[in-house]
Amino acid sequence: DTAVSQTPKYLVTQMGNDKSIKCEQNLGHDTMYWYKQDSKKFLKIMFSYNNKELIINETVPNRFSPKSPDKAHLNLHINSLELGDSAVYFCASSSWTSSGANVLTFGAGSRLTVL
């Protein structure tokens, strides 16, 4: 069973289109994230939800809108796609360890290519 699953794995689309990436976790974690990894492998946090509530919202264009229908799902919708949005988007979830640390479990990534 895949712990954190994202769909689609690959997405190729034209500039200006709107697209969504879905994420689901079956770990029972309370917190979910979206990270963006660019072509230089730089990984940047975008959003975080805890029990469906938005808790982290980095400086991300408002064309990006996350939605969490329940604590096991966090979807990412992107409007008016631009060339610079091309990247690999990773979903992750976390829970606190017994020692009070926040450890992430990542999905396999969704590679978005905007033409």
Add this chain to the structure above:
Amino acid sequence: SQQGEEDPQALSIQEGENATMNCSYKTSINNLQWYRQNSGRGLVHLILIRSNEREKHSGRLRVTLDTSKKSSSLLITASRAADTASYFCATDANYGGATNKLIFGTGTLLAVQP
């Protein structure tokens, strides 16, 4: 930038040799974590060291933390071809708010030649 810097950016060694990667960061932290990313895959958590710890071991992994220098190192002993991957440090801290965030470094690409 709050992001950690890792060096080297790339490292190529022979199987059986040890690999050492370094991470420097800028703010006070709660803990520091190391993750591995195989090509085309998601990141996988390897090991965590808390801010009050100086060294930690897990199998062939050894992590050190020097909070006075704001730096950490990851040592992989007796490397194998399967260790070929990118390695990222991540710092867990309260970045300007009540919520902890995990901020990732720039990564080290390790290639282990058979």
